[in-house]
Amino acid sequence: MRATVMHAAGDVRIENLPDASLRDPTDALVRVMRACICGSDLWPYNLKEPGGPPQRMGHEAIGIVEAVGSDVATLKAGDVVVMPFTSSDGTCVFCHEGLNTACVHVRFFGNGGDMEGAQAEALRVPQADGTLFPLRVGADEALMPSLLTLSDVMATGHHAAVVAKAGPGRIAAVIGDGAVGLCGVIAAKRLGAERIIILGHHADRIALAKKFGATDVVSERGDEAVARVMELSGGFGAHSVLECVGTEQAMTTSVGIARPGGSIGRVGVPHYEAIPSSLPAFFKNVSVGGGPAPVRAYIADLLPDVLDGRIEPGQVFDQIMGLEEVPNGYRAMNERRSIKVMVKP
Amino acid sequence: MRATVMHAAGDVRIENLPDASLRDPTDALVRVMRACICGSDLWPYNLKEPGGPPQRMGHEAIGIVEAVGSDVATLKAGDVVVMPFTSSDGTCVFCHEGLNTACVHVRFFGNGGDMEGAQAEALRVPQADGTLFPLRVGADEALMPSLLTLSDVMATGHHAAVVAKAGPGRIAAVIGDGAVGLCGVIAAKRLGAERIIILGHHADRIALAKKFGATDVVSERGDEAVARVMELSGGFGAHSVLECVGTEQAMTTSVGIARPGGSIGRVGVPHYEAIPSSLPAFFKNVSVGGGPAPVRAYIADLLPDVLDGRIEPGQVFDQIMGLEEVPNGYRAMNERRSIKVMVKP
Numbered sequence: 274m275r276a277t278v279m280h281a282a283g284d285v286r287i288e289n290l291p292d293a294s295l296r297d298p299t300d301a302l303v304r305v306m307r308a309c310i311c312g313s314d315l316w317p318y319n320l321k322e323p324g325g326p327p328q329r330m331g332h333e334a335i336g337i338v339e340a341v342g343s344d345v346a347t348l349k350a351g352d353v354v355v356m357p358f359t360s361s362d363g364t365c366v367f368c369h370e371g372l373n374t375a376c377v378h379v380r381f382f383g384n385g386g387d388m389e390g391a392q393a394e395a396l397r398v399p400q401a402d403g404t405l406f407p408l409r410v411g412a413d414e415a416l417m418p419s420l421l422t423l424s425d426v427m428a429t430g431h432h433a434a435v436v437a438k439a440g441p442g443r444i445a446a447v448i449g450d451g452a453v454g455l456c457g458v459i460a461a462k463r464l465g466a467e468r469i470i471i472l473g474h475h476a477d478r479i480a481l482a483k484k485f486g487a488t489d490v491v492s493e494r495g496d497e498a499v500a501r502v503m504e505l506s507g508g509f510g511a512h513s514v515l516e517c518v519g520t521e522q523a524m525t526t527s528v529g530i531a532r533p534g535g536s537i538g539r540v541g542v543p544h545y546e547a548i549p550s551s552l553p554a555f556f557k558n559v560s561v562g563g564g565p566a567p568v569r570a571y572i573a574d575l576l577p578d579v580l581d582g583r584i585e586p587g588q589v590f591d592q593i594m595g596l597e598e599v600p601n602g603y604r605a606m607n608e609r610r611s612i613k614v615m616v617k618p
Numbered sequence: 619m620r621a622t623v624m625h626a627a628g629d630v631r632i633e634n635l636p637d638a639s640l641r642d643p644t645d646a647l648v649r650v651m652r653a654c655i656c657g658s659d660l661w662p663y664n665l666k667e668p669g670g671p672p673q674r675m676g677h678e679a680i681g682i683v684e685a686v687g688s689d690v691a692t693l694k695a696g697d698v699v700v701m702p703f704t705s706s707d708g709t710c711v712f713c714h715e716g717l718n719t720a721c722v723h724v725r726f727f728g729n730g731g732d733m734e735g736a737q738a739e740a741l742r743v744p745q746a747d748g749t750l751f752p753l754r755v756g757a758d759e760a761l762m763p764s765l766l767t768l769s770d771v772m773a774t775g776h777h778a779a780v781v782a783k784a785g786p787g788r789i790a791a792v793i794g795d796g797a798v799g800l801c802g803v804i805a806a807k808r809l810g811a812e813r814i815i816i817l818g819h820h821a822d823r824i825a826l827a828k829k830f831g832a833t834d835v836v837s838e839r840g841d842e843a844v845a846r847v848m849e850l851s852g853g854f855g856a857h858s859v860l861e862c863v864g865t866e867q868a869m870t871t872s873v874g875i876a877r878p879g880g881s882i883g884r885v886g887v888p889h890y891e892a893i894p895s896s897l898p899a900f901f902k903n904v905s906v907g908g909g910p911a912p913v914r915a916y917i918a919d920l921l922p923d924v925l926d927g928r929i930e931p932g933q934v935f936d937q938i939m940g941l942e943e944v945p946n947g948y949r950a951m952n953e954r955r956s957i958k959v960m961v962k963p
Contacts, residue, residue, distance in 0.1 A: 366854075367878055372903060375878030436905070509711075533712060533720030536907075543900050547892035555888050558717060560781070560907030562881075564900045 275618070276393030277330040277599050279314075281323035285330065285600050293395040298344035301401030303336035303356060306412060307421045308391040308616040309590075310602045311358075312451050313542055314383075318603050331392030331616070332358035332382035333424035335417065338405070345401045353412065354405040356391060356398060357568035358382055358425045363403020371570035376403070392599055394618050406572045418587025418615060419579045422456065423572050426613065427586040429540045430456025430517065431575060432566030434464055436538030437513035441465040446502055446511035446530050447487070450478035452589040452613040453540060454517035455485060459584050462486030466513065470505055472498055472526070478612055481588060495522065499529035511535060516563070521545035524561075531559040539563035590615040620963070621738030622675040622944050624659075626668035630675065630945050638740040643689035646746030648681035648701060651757060652766045653736040653961040654935075655947045656703075657796050658887055659728075663948050676737030676961070677703035677727035678769040680762065683750070690746045698757065699750040701736060701743060702913035703727055703770045708748020716915035721748070737944055739963050751917045763932025763960060764924045767801065768917050771958065772931040774885045775801025775862065776920060777911035779809055781883030782858035786810040791847055791856035791875050792832070795823035797934040797958040798885060799862035800830060804929050807831030811858065815850055817843055817871070823957055826933060840867065844874035856880060861908070866890035869906075876904040884908035935960040 276290045295302050308331045317328060334356040338348050348354065361368050361376035368376050378400060383390035389397050398404055408420060419427075430453050439445045445461035447454050450473025461469045462485065471487040473479055479490050491501045503510060510532035516523055519541025527537045528550035537554075540563050548554075548561055578584045593615045594602050602614035621635045640647050653676045662673060679701040683693050693699065706713050706721035713721050723745060728735035734742050743749055753765060764772075775798050784790045790806035792799050795818025806814045807830065816832040818824055824835050836846045848855060855877035861868055864886025872882045873895035882899075885908050893899075893906055923929045937956045939947050940963070947959035 370879060372879045375902060534715060534717045539900065543896045545896060547890075547894045548896050548899075548906070549892045551888045551890060551893050554893075555884065555909045558720065558907070558909035558912075560905050561893070562903070562905030562907075564903035567903075 274394040275596050277390060277596070279317050279321055279328045279330050282317070282319055282321045285318060285603050287597055287599055293389060293397050295340055295342050296397060297399060298342035299400050299402065300342045301338050301345055301348055301398045301405060302340040302395060303334070303354065303398050304339050304395045305334050305336045305391055305393060305618050307335045307417055308618065309333040309421065309425070310392070310599065310606055310614040310616065311425060312453060314603065315607050316542070318607060326385060328385045329390035329393065330383045331390035332384065333421065333426070334391035335421050335424065337412065339395065341401060347402045348405060348407060353408045353410055355408060355420065355423050355572055356382070356405055359565065360399045360404040361569055362400045368403060371567055373567045373569040374565040392596065392616055394596065404569065406569060416579060416587070418590050419585055421615065422586040422589065423568070423575055423579065425568060426452045426589065427456045427459065427575060428568040428571040429453050429566040431460040431571055433457045433515035433517055433538040433540040433563060434460035434513065436536065436562040437515050438536045439464045439466045439513040442467055443512035444468045444470065444506050445513040445515060446470040446472060447515045447517060448472045448523050448527055449517035449541065450475055450482060451517060454515070455481055455589050455612070456586050457515040457517050458482050458485040458487050459586055461513065461515065463578065463584055470502055470511060475609060495526065498526055502530040506532065509533070514538070517541050519544050521549050525549045528554045528559060531557060533557040533559070535559050537561045540566060589613045593617055619739040620941050622735060624662050624666055624673045624675050627664055627666045630663060630948050632942050632944060638734060638742050640685055640687050641742060642744060643687035644745050644747065645687045646683050646690055646693055646743045646750060647685040647740060648679070648699065648743050649684050649740045650679050650681045650736055650738060650963045652680045652762055653963065654678040654766060655737070655944065655951055655959040655961065656770060657798060659948065660952050661887070663952060671730060673730045674735035674738065675728045676735035677729065678766065678771070679736035680766050680769065682757065684740065686746060692747045693750060693752060698753045698755055700753060700765065700768050700917055701727070701750055704910065705744045705749040706914055707745045713748060716912055718912045718914040719910040737941065737961055739941065749914065751914060761924060761932070763935050764930055766960065767931040767934065768920055768924065770913060771797045771934065772801045772804065772920060773913040773916040774798050774911040776805040776916055778802045778860035778862055778883040778885040778908060779805035779858065781881065781907040782860050783881045784809045784811045784858040787812055788857035789813045789815065789851050790858040790860060791815040791817060792860045792862060793817045793868050793872055794862035794886065795820055795827060796862060799860070800826055800934050801931050802860040802862050803827050803830040803832050804931055806858065806860065808923065808929055815847055815856060820954060840871065843871055847875040851877065854878070859883070862886050864889050866894050870894045873899045873904060876902060878902040878904070880904050882906045885911060934958045938962055
């Protein structure tokens, strides 16, 4: 089968690999209907050292179950499923608490080792019962793009909004106008935030943010961005800050714009050693939370709104391409020519 | 009048100063009945550079109102009051939200500038209506030590427990066996925590922690402490971590022992530039919150339990001394010969 493999920074290839197959009795074999390129895929695309083990890529998908292992109870061949970006057993205490990304058996797809990737024709999904979320839709479903975002990007934006306690009467600020930030805008609006300030400076993305419910735009950076958010929020800052980037600068800005007593929900994988701006966060009683979104648990919350068309996160996809074009997709996203690429193997 | 003045590290003196007096119409003049030496007073006691402006010390007190300015509406001469460690106007949006330490007019007592200190015979209290909490007790009240802790240390331990979401069915871990940590144990128990692990290694303090409700003691430090807490908590860590120290090591340990999805409430003034251990906190979805406790708002919650004797935080005082002995009190606390000193001017 054909699958995407990252060899080193800038060196992503579509290769012939042995067909995906069942290995453990709890596995499912999933044929990929739609996959994505994720902003987080750009980190190895920019930083992966040459000489390391090649890494299969892709952790977001909708697919059709082709076969299941003997211990899989809730899925059967033909089921259309959402695949969250991690596997989870569905039975441990963390899965029961709705924090599937802390599952005692959690594994990240497309992240090296023996975990396969979704930017491929098919893949092996461990712990299928606890991992895959079955949908009652056909393969021709028009809502497919929005459903696909439930595998990561919409659920991740939602996580940022939940941790940041976005809600009625509160001002939310979303740092980052990438696909996650844009989904953060959708999530903040969905949770009832009174005002939603997007911090970003790409015209196409800002336009989409406004369509999704952003009420204000801050295109400045650093201290100027902080000053502008303060101005927009009556001098006090935002109650809820959705940090959707992961850089030290983004976190420093998050602390700077957070209202005293406010909450920062961070979902950008941190590319810093320690959380900066400790003292301002302390003296303002600002909390910093977040992490990998428990996608599996959130799908049930978000799915009705997608099926009813109340939210349309699928609009973040501005390019659709086949598997062989995936290297071009990485380039387009890395050069900010594309917000998010959908892959149709 | 006599008052405590810090000139430089190790150089704390009791001096003759002009009598405290009203300045603004919103002031109260308070005669100090009881004050304290705080663990945070030891930071300037160890670090204050010589040559800087001398600093009046003390930010915790119970006192009697001697006089009030013309704009003070809720207090009168003769009232016995608790003085929180900051002043607050009582009218701004943050005071209304119960976050008095973010009051738009917040000032810290005993912290330099024109703010006076409570380790003195008397002091001027700005914004008296919004700052002072009147008690219906006499000057001979037997519960005075416990009431005194409502000015800071008990309210601060409570804040750590609230931010760390201590509660039924949850394991709390308290880092630090100082007076705040000990009050954190009281607070975690009061909020219903199922198990309370105290991390500390001073025999007298640990004994008190057990009396207050600690169920387990970890006297190891660093990685060994983390391993021990993991062992005690079924391998997952503590749901609620009360960080009552403020060092980088304490925060690293906090992240290390926090259960996935758990919360760290930090109340020790951070003596680090950035919050360490960012990645483990992120991948575990652990939130870090806390800051200066909104004492003024918490007194109403805690007071009934003090008056009914359900909690006895006054037991943290193991030395009582007059004003002239305060320099000895600093020495005793700094050398860990005393948990907390009560000052009786």
